[in-house]
Amino acid sequence: MITKWHWDQGRLNYFQFENLKAIAHCLKDLEGIVINQKGVDPLRAELERYTGLPFAPNTYRVWRNYKRVFECSFLATTINDRLYITDFCKRVTENETKKIDVDEFLSLFIPRFRFPFVAFTDYHKSTNLVYPFCAVLKYLISNFQLGKQLSISLEEVFVFIIGNNCTGLEPLEHYTTLKKTNYEPEGDEKRQVREMLIFISQLSILKWYHGSLFLDISAKDFEDYNGFQHLINPIFKEPKEIREEEYLSMTSLSKEIVYPFKLQSREIPTDDIFVEGKRTRVTHIKIERSPLLRKLFFKEYPETICDMCVCDTKKRYPWTDNLLEVHHVLPLSSTLLITGSGTSLSDVVGLCPNCHKSVHTYYKNWLNKYKVDDFKNRTEAKEIYQLAKGSIIL
Known part of the structure; x- marks a missing residue:
């Protein structure tokens, strides 16, 4: 019998890692509260304050409508009607030296998530277990080893993986x-599986683009990480x-050691000036140095004009193709934005190498001046980028 894959559809924005972190901080502060207490909903006001997201509709309690978001993301559940946070939630909300980034989060999440899953009404103890994300990644890795196309479409997930009951x-x-x-696929199955794949595309070695999940690694990455x-x-x-x-068994990390998820192929010695050993800055560099991100961005935006100094690098250096580099303008620890269409390029700009290096220096100086590790939100990140851009002497 083929196992159906389930997810919480229509909530992609809540599964954005930046938002999951905000949700986690809120849930951590509310741990132990009674969920179904009389009167006011104990979650709505606090979650909206922490995240800036709506938890609608107001006619239903938050836990009733968003239970699958909290449980599918391995952040929290309820025990005897009280909120109980997981080890994942605790790791996400640790201080700068201990908290995990999106790669580390998903590296812990992917090999643990399985069906039957407790968030869904059809849960039952079973020996027929399915680890959907592991199956998808094995398909992609096997293609990589065979030199085939490093992507899998939504249709291929159904006809090759689910259809073969992998x-x-x-x-x-x-x-x-x-x-x-x-x-x-039947009913909402197609949409649910699509949103599952978009969720894990936040891993820096994956991208969702035009209906397919792409593997974004080099031979060196594959070797460094033992496949x-x-x-x-x-x-x-x-x-x-x-x-x-x-649920507690699946989400337990009590004995788990989290190793930094670094991709040496994306590291450049000059980045050390900007990185200074800061984990958030490592995440930023790892996102920007993605070969696939560069390819997708310049496919959508083929112009060769730097967003900061407006130099047309193709005209200035006519013997070159495209000297621009991609720069991510969201908070340093943020992943690329995910939408219903997949990996978004809306917060990426093309910069010439000099401007790219200089904006990183501007960021470093600003962060060090205010003694913070990252910009507090998207708005602030974009404001600081515009300040750097406006400070250029042309």
Whole structure:
């Protein structure tokens, strides 16, 4: 029997890692409260204050409508009607030296998430376990090893992975022999699986673009990370009969060591001046140095004019193709924005190498001056970028 894949559809904005962090901070501060207390909803006002997001409609309690967001993201559940936060929630809200970034979060999340999953009404203890994200990544990694196209479309997920009832537990070689099936998604299954894939596309080695999930790695990355075994191999824990026990087992990180997710292929020695060992700045560089991001951005925006100094690099250096680099203008620890269409390029600009280096220096000076590790939100990040841009002497 084929296992159906489920997710909480229509809530992609809430699954944006930047927003999940804000939700996590709120839930951590509210841990232990009674969810269904009489009178005012104990979650709505605080969640909206922490995140700036609406938790509508007001006619229903937040936990009733957003339970799957909190549970699917491994942040929180309820036990005896009281809010209980997970180890994932605690790791996300740690101080600068201990908290995890999106790559580390998803590296812990992907090999643990499995079906049957407790957030859905069809949960039952089963020995037929499916690790959907591991299955998708194994398919992509197997294509990488075979030199095939490094992407999988939504249709291919259904006809190759779900249709063949892949569990993610099979050896990598299994995914090189998959035959196309005639599996057709039913009801909201297509939308739910699409949003699952867009969610994990926040991992720096993945991008969702035009209906397909792309693997964004080099041969050096593959070698350095031992074939990304830590991502593609499920972490098995004995299934539990009781929902709460199953959830706590899946989300437990008590003995887990989190190793920094670094991609040496995206590191440039001169970045050390900007990075200064700061984790948030490492995340920023890792996003910007993505070869696939550069390819997708300049496919959409082929102009060769620097967004800061307005130099047309193609005209100035006619023997070159495109000297511009991509710059991410959101807070340093933020991932690329995800939307219903996938990875968004709306917060990326093209800069000449000099301007790109100079804006990083401007950021470093500003952050050090105010003794903060990152910009507090998107608005501030964009304001500081505009300040840097406006300070150029042309």
